[in-house]
Amino acid sequence: MKQTIRLQDIYSADLYTRSRASELRACINDKADEVTLDFEDIGFMSRSFADEVCNIIDDMNDKTFTLVNQNEDVSTMMTKVREGRSRERKRGVGNAKMYEFKDMESLEEFLIAM
Secondary structure, eight states: OEEEEEHHHHSOSEEOOHHHHHTHHHHSOTTOSEEEEEOTTOOEEOHHHHHHHHHHHHHTTTSEEEEESOOHHHHHHHHHHHHHHHSOOOOSOTTOOOOOOSSHHHHHHHHHHO
């Protein structure tokens, strides 16, 4: 069974927040094996929304997803999120020191000592 979901019918023209994207799961028919996500008239999509769309696609690996009618900004965001998900995640930036604290008290002690 094929299903097309026009995101503009569910959301506004701007797609924000991971929690809003997670609502998309409920719209996907369990019996559908091919799902088309139609981004027509969507002007903006946040990184968190795009990341959650990727989570949905990954979690529902029994379905084939096709994304259509993405404008350049939406397409770029999906590409950047996919690229970021494929790279190893590293903690820290450059040669900055990283500190770990077991609780708020140890953090407070550290900050006072600075």
